[in-house]
Amino acid sequence: MSNGDTICAVASPPGRGGVGGIRLSGPESFLLAERICGDLPPPRQVGLRQFSDGDGEIIDTGLVIAFKAPASFTGEDVVELHTHGSPVVLEMLQRCLVEAGARRARPGEFSERAFINDRIDLAQAEAIADLIxxxxxxxxxxxxxxxxxxxxxxxxxxxxxxxxxxxxxxxxxxxxxxxxxxxxxxxxxxxxxxxxxxxxxxxxxxxxxxxxTDGIRIAIIGKPNAGKSSLLNALTRSDSAIVTEIPGTTRDVLRETVTIAGMPVILSDTAGLRETVDEVEIEGVRRARREMQTADLVFWVVEAGDTNPHRPEGLNEAVPCIRINNKIDLSDHPPGASRGQVNLSAKTGAGLKALEKTVLETLGLDGETGGEFxxxxxxxxxxxxxxxxxxxxxxxxxxxxxxxxxxxxxxxxxxxxxxxxxxxxxxxxxxxxxxxxxxxx
Ligand SMILES: Nc1nc2c(ncn2[C@@H]2O[C@H](COP(=O)(O)OP(=O)(O)O)[C@@H](O)[C@H]2O)c(=O)[nH]1
Ligand SMILES: [Mg+2]
Structure with missing residues (x-):
């Protein structure tokens, strides 16, 4: 980890946009930036400048800000060049900087320098990546x-x-x-x-x-025809999963991302758990079991009329599980949650709000402290x-x-x-x- 050299990188996302940015950090930052835009404005003040290449030809006009060490993100001398968001312009400018002596930064190298120079600690550096x-x-x-x-x-x-x-x-x-x-x-x-x-x-x-940070991984499991795929569709408000009255329709794991009360959730619909001789379905059931063992939470879907369903085998004790009594539109169960079970209808949507609430409660994400950091x-x-x-x-x-x-x-x-x-x-x-x-x- 050499701190001696000056690094540069495009800091804006790939592709075109209104504004693009290049960042320089290291002892030569000011010198290298001056080659491109002439004199720099005083530290922490914005200056409007023309950016030119080594032959003095103008590439773009934009804004420049300099930060004097140690009062910068990395703790070193830093310059930011704000250009028009053209990948070509950004690459031309970056090439000028490299020809003048800068090195293209490795992934995460600005944050790494900020960490080494005690500007942020490791958890904070990780939080920047997680925020983005x-x-x-x-x-x-x-x-x-x-x-x-x-x-x-x-x-x-x-x-x-x-x-x-x-x-x-x-x-x-x-x-x-x-x-x-x-x-x-x-x-x-x-x-x-x-x-x-x-x-x-x-x-x-x-x-x-x-x-x-990672998203809540929820595996939807249960017997064939319990309404797992219908539940996925109801929660994603889409028809991603194929729903039929034929048991054994879902064979592979289907993942969909949704947000529940502002929380990122990765839902996976799985093949119904049953003994079968169909080779494709056997593999599907195997995948369903793996999914339920590695999830953060399991939705165990049963038909509300089924008064004594068998708890699925191989359910990991460490993974919390919510039993969902589905199809209440066909029975007389009231919608809502009680004692870790939720009565709902994937068809009518009754009880879905109670399910969302139960998810947050089960994972400790409700109330004041939920999702504190x-x-x-x-x-x-x-x-x-x-x-x-x-x-x-x-x-x-x-x-x-x-x-x-x-x-x-x-x-x-x-x-x-x-x-x-x-x-x-x-x-x-x-x-x-x-x-x-x-x-x-
Ligand atoms: N009446 C009613 N039918 C439902 C409900 N949820 C699912 N179904 C029906 O049950 C059958 C099986 O549903 P599906 O979602 O494919 O079940 P899966 O095998 O568990 O994925 C389909 O005919 C659905 O229309 C519900 O809440 N109420
Ligand atoms: Mg299904």
Whole structure:
């Protein structure tokens, strides 16, 4: 990761548009930009300039802004050139910059430099990518809050609390002659428990945040003819899935993206679960099972008249499941939700609103705290690891009374949380994260 050179990239999306942008970052940024547009306006002020190539021929007229290090996105000297949004103009200008000595940036290299120069931490850099990629309003708002540091601050606060606790315990171990043996008197366990509560709470909220970033994957499963495809169509307000009265119509997994109360949702309609000799259907059933095991949530669709349906085999205990009693227009069930079940009619639409509400409740995305900040699977795993360490430490102090082992686990937990902000991340992990960004970011 050399910080010495000056990088440039088109920062606007590919294709034509009203405005296009080129970004430069590094020690030579001002010099290189001056070659193209003459003198620069004072830092952070917009200047209208003509952009010319190496022979002095005008390519375009546009706006230029310079940012003096360290008060810039990357923490280095940065210049932004705002041109007309023509891919040809942008490429011509970029070629001039490269001929003058700039290097084309790798994907995510601007964010990487911002991270290296301590302008943002790793979770914030990821939030920029997630904000740009956000598929719904809630997801965008959540990513924006993570970019402001909502996740980072909580992870950092918890890591500090763990470290403080560890230092306190280590001090007690170093001075064993004190009157009170506080390691044995339950005080320590109480304090560790309090921190564990906070970790569990952050974990739950990060799981919700992860759903916003990746989209909530919901698998619709059930027996043939229960109305799975009809439900998909009702929720997407389309006729994407083929609906017939012939059992076994759906054979492959069909995915559709919708937003439910502002949340991005990826619905998958699957083949009805049944024993069959049809080779295509067997594969379809296999795919349906895989889908329900990897989903974030399962819609188990049954016919409302079916009073004692068999719970599908292989339903992963860890995946929450909402039982949907469909076709209530044919029975006398009232529409609505009760006890994790929802009565509805995919045909008339009665009860669909109650289903949407139940989805949010089941995933903890309702109310004030739902979707507080965006998160990634990587963050969820780090917090899970931290919780495992703390639980192990707690068991240690309760069974063996060992303060040393508890202190060790608390250190492990704080280190795991440190991975979120990148304070303690390997170069390999950093490389993987930044290279998944787009160029110019
Ligand atoms: N009356 C009524 N019929 C429905 C409802 N939902 C689905 N159906 C019918 O049930 C049959 C099977 O529906 P389909 O969506 O293909 O079921 P799948 O096999 O589970 O995908 C079709 O004839 C649908 O029109 C409903 O809510 N009410
Ligand atoms: Mg179907």
């Amino acid at each position: 990629a956000s598929a719904s309003e809630q997801a965008a708002r959540a990513a924006s809050r993570s970019l402001e540091g909502a996740l980072s601050h909580q992870a950092t606060d918890l890591a500090s609390a763990l470290t403080e606790l560890r230092v306190w315990i280590e001090a007690a171990l170093d001075f064993p002659d004190e009157d009170v043996d506080f390691l044995a008197d339950g005080q320590v366990a109480e304090r560790v428990e309090a921190v564990l509560d906070r970790i569990e709470s952050l974990l739950a909220r990060s799981r919700s945040g992860r759903l916003l 965006s998160a990634r699977q990587r963050h969820v795993e780090s917090i899970e690891k931290a919780a495992v360490h703390v639980r192990r430490g707690l068991a240690e102090i309760r069974t063996t009374g060992s303060g040393e082992l508890l202190a060790e686990e608390l250190k492990g937990a704080a280190d795991s949380l440190g991975e979120i902000t990148g304070k303690l991340s390997s170069d390999e992990l950093l490389g993987r994260i930044f290279s998944s960004f787009c160029i110019g970011k």
